[in-house]
Amino acid sequence: MKDWRYWLTEQRGTLLALGIFIVMFVIYTSNHPAGFTANVVQTAANKGVLLAFVAMAQTLVVITSGIDLSVGMIFLLTNCLASWLVVGTPTQTALGVLAVLAVGLLCGAINGAIVIYGRLQPIVATIATGAVYYGIGLLLRPFPGGSVNEDLADALTGRVFGVVPASLVVLLAIVLVIWVPFSRSVLGRAAYAAGSSETAAYMSGVPIRRGKFAAYTLAGLLASIGGLFLTFFTYTGEAAYASGNSYTLFSIAAVVLGGVSLFGGKGSAIGAIFGALAFRTIGDLLFVFDFDPLWQPLFQGVILLVAVSLGAFALFRVRNRLEWFL
Amino acid sequence: MSETTLGGIAGRMPKFIRRADPAVLTAFACIVVLLLLGSLYSRSFLSPEYLLQQLKVASFLGVIATGMMLVILLGQIDLSVPWSVAAGAMMACAAAAYGPAGVALAIPFGIFCGVLIGIINGIGVAYLRIPSMIITLATNAVAQGLMVVYTGGFSPQDSATGAMRYLATGFAIPGVPNAVIIWALIGAAMVFVLTRTGFGRAVYGIGNRERAAYLSGIDTRRVVMIAFAVSGGLSAFGGVLLAGYASKAAQSMGDAYLLPSIAAVVLGGTSILGGRGSYLGTVAGVVLITLLQSILSVMQMPEAGRQIIYGVVIVAMLLLYGRAPASR
Numbered sequence: 001m002k003d004w005r006y007w008l009t010e011q012r013g014t015l016l017a018l019g020i021f022i023v024m025f026v027i028y029t030s031n032h033p034a035g036f037t038a039n040v041v042q043t044a045a046n047k048g049v050l051l052a053f054v055a056m057a058q059t060l061v062v063i064t065s066g067i068d069l070s071v072g073m074i075f076l077l078t079n080c081l082a083s084w085l086v087v088g089t090p091t092q093t094a095l096g097v098l099a100v101l102a103v104g105l106l107c108g109a110i111n112g113a114i115v116i117y118g119r120l121q122p123i124v125a126t127i128a129t130g131a132v133y134y135g136i137g138l139l140l141r142p143f144p145g146g147s148v149n150e151d152l153a154d155a156l157t158g159r160v161f162g163v164v165p166a167s168l169v170v171l172l173a174i175v176l177v178i179w180v181p182f183s184r185s186v187l188g189r190a191a192y193a194a195g196s197s198e199t200a201a202y203m204s205g206v207p208i209r210r211g212k213f214a215a216y217t218l219a220g221l222l223a224s225i226g227g228l229f230l231t232f233f234t235y236t237g238e239a240a241y242a243s244g245n246s247y248t249l250f251s252i253a254a255v256v257l258g259g260v261s262l263f264g265g266k267g268s269a270i271g272a273i274f275g276a277l278a279f280r281t282i283g284d285l286l287f288v289f290d291f292d293p294l295w296q297p298l299f300q301g302v303i304l305l306v307a308v309s310l311g312a313f314a315l316f317r318v319r320n321r322l323e324w325f326l
Numbered sequence: 327m328s329e330t331t332l333g334g335i336a337g338r339m340p341k342f343i344r345r346a347d348p349a350v351l352t353a354f355a356c357i358v359v360l361l362l363l364g365s366l367y368s369r370s371f372l373s374p375e376y377l378l379q380q381l382k383v384a385s386f387l388g389v390i391a392t393g394m395m396l397v398i399l400l401g402q403i404d405l406s407v408p409w410s411v412a413a414g415a416m417m418a419c420a421a422a423a424y425g426p427a428g429v430a431l432a433i434p435f436g437i438f439c440g441v442l443i444g445i446i447n448g449i450g451v452a453y454l455r456i457p458s459m460i461i462t463l464a465t466n467a468v469a470q471g472l473m474v475v476y477t478g479g480f481s482p483q484d485s486a487t488g489a490m491r492y493l494a495t496g497f498a499i500p501g502v503p504n505a506v507i508i509w510a511l512i513g514a515a516m517v518f519v520l521t522r523t524g525f526g527r528a529v530y531g532i533g534n535r536e537r538a539a540y541l542s543g544i545d546t547r548r549v550v551m552i553a554f555a556v557s558g559g560l561s562a563f564g565g566v567l568l569a570g571y572a573s574k575a576a577q578s579m580g581d582a583y584l585l586p587s588i589a590a591v592v593l594g595g596t597s598i599l600g601g602r603g604s605y606l607g608t609v610a611g612v613v614l615i616t617l618l619q620s621i622l623s624v625m626q627m628p629e630a631g632r633q634i635i636y637g638v639v640i641v642a643m644l645l646l647y648g649r650a651p652a653s654r
Contacts, residue, residue, distance in 0.1 A: 067459060069459075114641060114645075118641075118644075118645050118649065119649040119650040119652065120641070120644050120645065120649060120650070121598045121599070121650070123403055123459055123598070124588060124592055124598050124640070124644065125641065125644070127584075127585055127588065128585070128589070128636070128637040128638075128640040128641045128644075129637055129641065130637070131585055131633045131634070131636050131637035131640075132633065132634050132636075132637035132638060132641075133637075134633050135629075135630045135631065135632070135633030135634035135635075135636075135637065136630070136634060137630075138628075138629060138630035138633065139630040139631075139634075142628075142630070241578075241581065242578070242581075245581075249463055249466075249467055252460060252463060253464075256460070262457050262460055263457070294474055294475055294478060295471075295475055296471075297467070297470055297471035297474045297475075298468065298470075298471025298472055298474065298475050299471065300467065300471070301464065301466075301467030301468035301469075301470065301471040302468060302471070304463075304464045304467050304468075305461075305464040305465065305467070305468055308450075308456055308460050308461055308464050309450065309454060309456065309461075312454035312455065312456060315454065315455060321540075322537055322540070322541075324455055324540075325536040325537040325540060325546075
């Protein structure tokens, strides 16, 4: 096989997600009353980017064949924290942003430490830590409120050169600064290898523990970037349990749509980003077609159900029935 | 591992303690500690009325945790509990609005809806081989969507039937709440199924190694599917009881039962990887969680503090005895 065909096979999931997103976005904008304008794109981008960050976070953990059911709660917690800290003079704001990111990093590191060094199952461990993070968020913001440095918020949620949504630029920058170096580093390789076959990776001397730990930690960081952006959009902090839960849920949907294998070892955060954007666009299709918003949860649930069921097609390739049982 | 470390001490203990699972013993020890702490805080904590009241509250969680335990024994997990509970409660109350036949069928109909959710989970896990935590999250979302559409986003106005209220709050035997009797019956049935039937053996076998169970001639996929259906049904039944207790259903009534039900099962010494665990442990876990909740509410701990303590206690106890073996 030629090099480009290898590349194509490797990126199939990502390209499929990109395709779904483009089709959905064309349907969305062509039926939107305002049409394809900078405003529509900006609004859509701002909504999509929130989920994209959380989905990126989920991807890192899913690649190691784990799962992080606390991403939504880290997202909430950092939102509540940002509504206290990201205010005041530029210096204070910058320090506040750093503090919020550090807290996200810490939450991710705690998850990683419990799962990897404490050897607990990721599902139970992250549900439990998620409860803790939610509790802390609720302590910070028992009632919705707070504020944020509005200059920074407007700059990051506005448009660059009047056309390109600034949030997309930030997303791109984060991909270039965090995802690309990580996926090409030894640790990133180790994370993939641990997800693909932990035993084989261990036997080959791959630093699987450090790789997985880095994945969980960076996941916390990415979720906190999402939390920051939520604060920039809403100007407030709110510890809404349902919202945190649905972000966790949607991040899994986005990851699946983005072609990341839930068994680990396969997929990329870029795919998950397109998965997130596609998922948001599909959810918003209901609005342009004038459906009752009440139907949205059901619609999103059905998309999620269909998306996860698509993975079942791999069963047709099973030759030996023992392969059913992983 | 723990058996060898405890060997020296256990040798001098009575036989029934030696045979017991250290996790279950730890859980019971924690219950005693909590009771002592509670009695220091308030004199009435050890009164029979209060303890019976706690047992009644625990029985709702107990019914739900029973289903969760069956699924966890398989090495799977059921994250669709929140909206299975809510769907069971809402649908039972909804059925009650349709005349006498509806009132009579309210409870079976609520359970039936839960079983339906469970069957979808089961098909996804057993036949489509979708990871259980993913498919159950998805069915949870769909169930939520259906309930939101049905209720219009508000808590439904229908109220629970007399039978539901009687099951949850009545006293068939003087002094013993019906809810406790129901939990005892369901628990007894579960113990019988797990220890005395082929289905129970199959559940433990699949939890240990599904491949081996399959090769031994067990229809593992059917067993998995039935287990999920039972879990869905019991969650919904828990919802029905809760609706009877509160005399109506509410939007997010099930949210408070996901983490506690998993925690109760896991704290009771059932391995989250499946294949190991006893119902006695689950009972201990349920009582432990309920007492913890009760003490926190007696101390007037706000919701935030409760969530934090919950999470910390669960992680801490799991670190004590729920760890996976070290890699090689």
